[in-house]
Structures are given as C-alpha cells and as structure tokens.
Amino acid sequence: MARTAIEPDAPAPGASVAASAAASKASAPGSQGESFDRRRKSAVIALVIAGVAVLFGTLLLMRSGETPTVTKPVTAEKTPPAATPPPRDAKPIVASRWESYTNIRYGVMIDYPADLFAIQPPPPDNAGREFTAAQAGARFFIYSHANALNFSVAELQAEDVLDIGDAAAVKQSGRDWYEIVAAKGAESILRRVLLNEGGTMVHRLEITYPKAAAAAFEPIVARMVKSFRVDPAIPEKAARDAEPRVPASPTQPASPPAQTGGLSYRHIDSIGLGLRLAGTKSKVGFAVDVPADWSMTQGADGDSLFFAGRHPGYGGEIVLAFIVEPRRAGDTLERKVEEQRAQLDAPSRKNVSQGAARIGLHPAILVAMPMGEFRKTFAYIEKDDHFYFVQLHAPTALYPKYAAVLERALSSIAFAE
Numbered sequence: 001m002a003r004t005a006i007e008p009d010a011p012a013p014g015a016s017v018a019a020s021a022a023a024s025k026a027s028a029p030g031s032q033g034e035s036f037d038r039r040r041k042s043a044v045i046a047l048v049i050a051g052v053a054v055l056f057g058t059l060l061l062m063r064s065g066e067t068p069t070v071t072k073p074v075t076a077e078k079t080p081p082a083a084t085p086p087p088r089d090a091k092p093i094v095a096s097r098w099e100s101y102t103n104i105r106y107g108v109m110i111d112y113p114a115d116l117f118a119i120q121p122p123p124p125d126n127a128g129r130e131f132t133a134a135q136a137g138a139r140f141f142i143y144s145h146a147n148a149l150n151f152s153v154a155e156l157q158a159e160d161v162l163d164i165g166d167a168a169a170v171k172q173s174g175r176d177w178y179e180i181v182a183a184k185g186a187e188s189i190l191r192r193v194l195l196n197e198g199g200t201m202v203h204r205l206e207i208t209y210p211k212a213a214a215a216a217f218e219p220i221v222a223r224m225v226k227s228f229r230v231d232p233a234i235p236e237k238a239a240r241d242a243e244p245r246v247p248a249s250p251t252q253p254a255s256p257p258a259q260t261g262g263l264s265y266r267h268i269d270s271i272g273l274g275l276r277l278a279g280t281k282s283k284v285g286f287a288v289d290v291p292a293d294w295s296m297t298q299g300a301d302g303d304s305l306f307f308a309g310r311h312p313g314y315g316g317e318i319v320l321a322f323i324v325e326p327r328r329a330g331d332t333l334e335r336k337v338e339e340q341r342a343q344l345d346a347p348s349r350k351n352v353s354q355g356a357a358r359i360g361l362h363p364a365i366l367v368a369m370p371m372g373e374f375r376k377t378f379a380y381i382e383k384d385d386h387f388y389f390v391q392l393h394a395p396t397a398l399y400p401k402y403a404a405v406l407e408r409a410l411s412s413i414a415f416a417e
Contacts, residue, residue, distance in 0.1 A: 093136050093216040098223075101129065102231070106144040108203050111227035113220060128204075138209035138217065140224070145404065147202050148411035149357040149366050149379070153178050153195065156202065158353045159368060160191055162375070163400050179225075186211055190221055196230050203230055264292040265408060271416065275324065276302045284324055284386060285416035286360070289408050294320070309405075311398055318402050320409060323389040333382045337365045340378065340389075344369065360413045375399045377406055383415055 095113035102109045105126045117131035117140065128143030151159070157178040161169055166189075169182035176195045183189070188211050194203045205228045209217040271285035273296070290296075294309040303324050308317040325336075337354070352369040359381050368377040378391035390413070392406035 093213060093220075095220045100227075101131075101142075103128065103142065103144065106201070106203065107231040107233070108142055108144055109227070109229050109231055110142060110205065110224060112140070112224055116220070136209070136213065136217075138207070138213075140205065140207040142203070142205050142228075144201060144203045145407055146411050147195065147200050148407050149355070149359065149364075150199070151355060151357070151366075152199075155353060155355045156193060156195075160193070162353065162368065162370060163403075164189060164191070165396070183211065188214060188217075190225065192225055192228055194228070194230055196232070263405065265289040266292040267412075270305060270322065273305060274298055274302060275305055275322075283416045286322070286388065287412075287414050288322070289412040290320060291405060299323070309402075311401075314395065314398065316395070318394040318398065318405070319392070320405055321389070321391045321393070323391075325387045325389060327385045327387065331387075333363060333365055333380055333387070336380050336387055336389075337367060340380070341367065341369075344371070344376065359410050360415050362415065370396065377403070379410060388415070 093116065095116050097113060097115040098111050099114040100109060100111050101119070103126070108128075112131060116136065117133045117138070120130040120132060122129060127145060128141055130139065130141040132139045147156075153173050153176065157171060157173055157180065160178075160180055161167075161171070161182075164180065164182045164184060166182035166184060169180050172179045176199070177193060179190070179192045181188070181190050187208050189206065189208050191204065191206045193205070195201065196203070205225070207221050207224060209221070267287060267289055269285070269287050275285060275298075290307045291309055294307040297306045297308070298304065299306070305322045307320045309320075310317060341352075352367065354365065354367045357364045357366050357379070359379060360383075362381050362383045364379050364381040366377070366379045369375070373396055374393060375396045376391060376393050378389060381388040381390065390406070390409060392402065392409075394402045
C-alpha cells in the first residue's frame with residue numbers, strides 16, 4: 001500500500017490557516033490606530049479649509065464695501081415734540097397806512113397807522129379817543145382834561161408813576177411836557193403828556209403794547225410820539241372848560257353839566273340835601289357836580305355827604321366824600337393835612353404826592369397816596385372859619401378810570417358866600 005510521503009518541513013494541514021488567524025489577531029490593534037489617525041487628519045484639514053474659506057469670503061465682502069449686518073433689538077423710537085404752532089389768528093404787525101387824527105374840541109393831533117389801529121366810538125364828552133389793535137394786543141388813547149388843581153409838570157408826572165405802579169419807570173420832562181416809559185406785567189406802557197393854555201389844560205397820550213413785540217412796535221411808537229401835538233389854531237379853547245362855575249348862591253340852578261370820562265353828572269346843592277355844621281358863624285354849603293347814578297348817604301351829624309358808585313365785576317364801591325369841619329384854635333390848612341396824613345399813616349408811606357392849589361377860588365392842599373390795594377386822593381380847602389374835606393377812594397386798578405370824578409368835583413365846586 002503506498003504511503004503518502006510527509007515531508008518533515010511542510011506544515012500540517014490547517015496550520016497555515018491557524019497561523020494566518022494568529023497573525024491577523026496579532027496585527028489588528030495596529031491597523032485600527034492607523035485608521036483613526038487618518039480620520040483625525042482629514043477633520044483638521046477640513047476645518048482649516050473651512051476657516052480659510054470664511055476668511056476669504058469676509059475679505060471679499062470688505063473689499064466690495066459691504067459690512068456684515070448686525071441685527072439689533074427693535075425699540076420704539078422717540079419722536080421729538082412738535083413745536084407749538086403760532087396762533088391761527090396771529091398776523092404780522094403792519095404799519096404802512098398812516099393817517100392823522102384831530103380832536104376838534106381841544107385841538108390835539110396825532111399820526112397813527114390806520115391799518116394797525118382801529119378807531120373806537122367817541123366818548124360822550126368828546127374829550128379824547130381810543131384806538132385798538134386787537135390782533136396785535138396793543139392799544140392807545142388820547143384824552144384831555146383841565147388841570148383843576150394847578151399841578152406842576154413834576155407833580156403830574158409823580159401822579160402818573162403812582163398810577164402805573166412801576167417804580168423803575170424811565171422819566172423825561174421839559175417845561176410843558178413829560179414822558180414815562182414803564183412796564184406792567186407782560187406789557188410796555190408809554191405815556192406822554194403835554195400842557196398848554198398856561199398849564200390849565202392837560203393832554204395825554206398812552207400807548208400799550210406787548211413786551212414780546214417790542215422790536216416791531218418801538219419804531220411805530222416813536223413816530224406816533226413825535227407827531228403828538230396840540231394845534232393852537234383850534235378855536236375852542238380848553239381854558240373855558242377849566243374855569244369853575246361860581247353861582248351867586250348854591251341854591252341857584254346851574255347849567256346842565258356835560259359828561260366826563262363816560263359818566264353822566266348832576267349838579268347838587270349841599271344845603272338843599274341837608275348839609276349843616278353847628279357852631280359856625282359863616283354860611284356853610286356848596287354846589288358841585290357828582291355822578292348822576294351814584295347813590296347818596298348823609299353822615300349822622302349832618303356834616304358830611306357820601307356818593308358811592310359801583311364798577312362791573314368789582315364787589316366794593318368807589319366813594320366820593322364831602323365833609324365840612326369847624327376851625328379850632330390853632331388850626332391851619334397845613335395842620336389839618338398833617339393830621340389827616342397821620343391818621344392814614346401816610347408819613348411812613350412811600351410815593352405820597354402833596355401840593356398846594358386853589359379850589360373854588362380858595363386855598364387848598366391836595367394829597368394822593370397808595371393804601372395797599374386802594375388809592376386815596378383828598379383835598380383840604382380853607383374857607384372862613386371852617387374847612388372842606390373832599391376825597392375819592394377807589395381800588396388802585398380802577399383809579400385811573402374814576403380819577404375824572406374827583407377832577408370834575410374839584411373843578412366845578414362853588415361855595416356859598
């Protein structure tokens with residue numbers, strides 16, 4: 001039987017397989033590590049390439065002038081407040097059409113811009129005129145009256161400063177004129193006053209305009225002031241109206257009085273109304289013009305008469321008082337005024353005006369003073385063995401309107417002889 005010859009150096013059947021498996025087992029760990037290294041290198045390379053691509057893209061954008069857009073949180077934008085519009089009715093201040101106004105009673109003349117100021121109806125006594133510029137908040141008036149108390153330029157100017165109430169007012173004056181430039185609240189006031197007929201007549205111009213419009217108004221006002229004048233050729237002279245009526249007796253009827261300052265007047269007889277003064281040897285009494293619609297009351301002793309009027313919107317009264325007092329031993333006109341001023345605490349008050357005058361052909365002293373929210377103006381008149389005391393009491397704000405009441409009384413008063 002033939003035997004298969006086995007060569008001693010040949011491997012046994014299955015030995016190669018076993019050896020191959022063993023070799024595979026022996027070499028497996030090394031093959032896995034190499035594969036991981038290859039993958040890591042590939043990732044790093046990819047990241048580098050991506051970074052280079054991003055950098056390259058950014059450079060291209062920057063070169064083309066574009067910048068990356070950054071999205072911000074959306075917030076509500078604040079809208080600035082709109083400027084306050086001017087009033088719809090506000091109009092530019094125009095003064096191109098100038099006209100001349102003449103008061104035919106007193107001969108007062110002024111040039112004014114008729115396209116800015118509208119003339120108002122005349123007062124009953126035709127003593128002046130008012131003009132208004134409603135759209136511009138301005139106005140002016142002219143007014144003439146008798147200088148019943150024979151005040152000087154300085155005294156009249158001091159009175160007007162008190163009326164306006166501006167201690168810092170700028171004042172100028174000459175022999176027969178004066179001017180005041182003052183402020184009151186949001187308004188500027190210019191008051192110019194002329195005296196003529198030997199100082200017996202006073203002619204007033206007052207212009208009021210907003211401080212805020214001063215730049216526009218000042219050249220207009222300057223031209224108006226320059227044109228303000230009195231024409232002496234006007235035949236009706238104011239001195240006739242300034243002369244007081246002196247009846248032979250207060251009981252005699254006087255001619256019907258004209259109106260002054262928009263008020264109607266009546267002529268009264270104090271004796272007929274019951275005025276009396278015990279213990280005096282001379283005849284006591286007077287006739288005078290007083291507002292027609294003012295109520296009258298008499299003092300308890302019969303030596304005084306009070307006339308009271310009311311102003312719309314004011315709860316109190318404007319009072320015109322007449323009091324007669326006997327002369328005591330040592331009494332003088334100056335002493336009576338000092339006593340009255342002391343009673344009113346006037347020596348300690350500022351802006352008190354005092355001056356001598358002749359009223360109803362008799363010596364007198366007139367005093368004007370502020371009293372808080374009120375103003376008093378009184379006159380002491382010396383006659384024979386007694387004194388007459390005449391006073392107007394009114395709120396400061398209303399005093400300019402009712403000052404004519406006292407002026408009318410003092411210029412029309414006539415005493416029993």
